Amino acid sequence: xxxxxxxxxxxxxxxxxxxxxxxxxxxxxxxxxxxxxxxxxxxxxxxxxxxxxxxxxxxxxxxxxxxxxxxxxxxxxxxxxxxxxxxxxxxxxxxxxxxxxxxxxxxx
Amino acid sequence: xxxxxxxxxxxxxxxxxxxxxxxxxxxxxxxxxxxxxxxxxxxxxxxxxxxxxxxxxxxxxxxxxxxxxxxxxxxxxxxxxxxxxxxxxxxxxxxxxxxxxxxxxxxxxxxxxxx
Numbered sequence: 159x160x161x162x163x164x165x166x167x168x169x170x171x172x173x174x175x176x177x178x179x180x181x182x183x184x185x186x187x188x189x190x191x192x193x194x195x196x197x198x199x200x201x202x203x204x205x206x207x208x209x210x211x212x213x214x215x216x217x218x219x220x221x222x223x224x225x226x227x228x229x230x231x232x233x234x235x236x237x238x239x240x241x242x243x244x245x246x247x248x249x250x251x252x253x254x255x256x257x258x259x260x261x262x263x264x265x266x
Numbered sequence: 267x268x269x270x271x272x273x274x275x276x277x278x279x280x281x282x283x284x285x286x287x288x289x290x291x292x293x294x295x296x297x298x299x300x301x302x303x304x305x306x307x308x309x310x311x312x313x314x315x316x317x318x319x320x321x322x323x324x325x326x327x328x329x330x331x332x333x334x335x336x337x338x339x340x341x342x343x344x345x346x347x348x349x350x351x352x353x354x355x356x357x358x359x360x361x362x363x364x365x366x367x368x369x370x371x372x373x374x375x376x377x378x379x380x381x
Contacts (some may be wrong), residue, residue, distance in 0.1 A: 189364075190366070201372035203373065204369040204370060207364075246307075247309070251365045254322065254364075256308050
């Protein structure tokens with residue numbers, strides 16, 4: 159993987175459903191992986207910074223895991239709410255690459 | 267409110283002109299980053315300054331330049347503007363280096379329209 163890739167590109171879930179998305183990044187020369195939440199008409203907001211293989215971070219209903227050996231991170235949202243609707247971006251600081259994001263829509 | 271301020275919020279100018287975008291980082295943050303978001307494109311890293319010195323450079327055009335001043339505010343200068351330079355320009359700041367695990371805080375952005 160040369161750049162940061164995120165999947166799926168977009169996701170529609172029902173309120174209350176749990177969901178997850180993937181960020182794949184170059185595993186060589188890894189330093190840190192950042193997750194951001196980006197609401198429409200606002201600026202990206204930092205969610206997590208992850209540096210160590212096996213890292214797990216949690217903030218409320220949102221959590222993330224990191225596998226630096228295989229170059230991926232998962233973001234999980236438990237019991238999705240309409241206010242979780244946003245684009246979720248990940249970024250690798252190796253070369254300041256941002257993924258194109260996963261657009262999440264939570265349907266009430 | 268992230269604590270990062272950017273001015274102006276909107277800017278409309280003509281091709282060939284030069285503009286300056288300004289960013290004030292959060293209090294205590296030493297690093298400033300500039301990003302460009304063009305239509306249908308993701309965030310593209312332009313340049314990073316740390317405590318007044320350039321630290322990293324992305325796909326920044328030669329027509330663009332930046333600097334960070336002793337009071338840590340930063341300016342991004344865009345010259346000989348082309349239609350394709352129309353974009354949302356974000357500034358972000360962090361206490362230390364992102365590679366060391368510091369979080370990055372984004373400003374509200376400056377919307378540049380080149381006509």
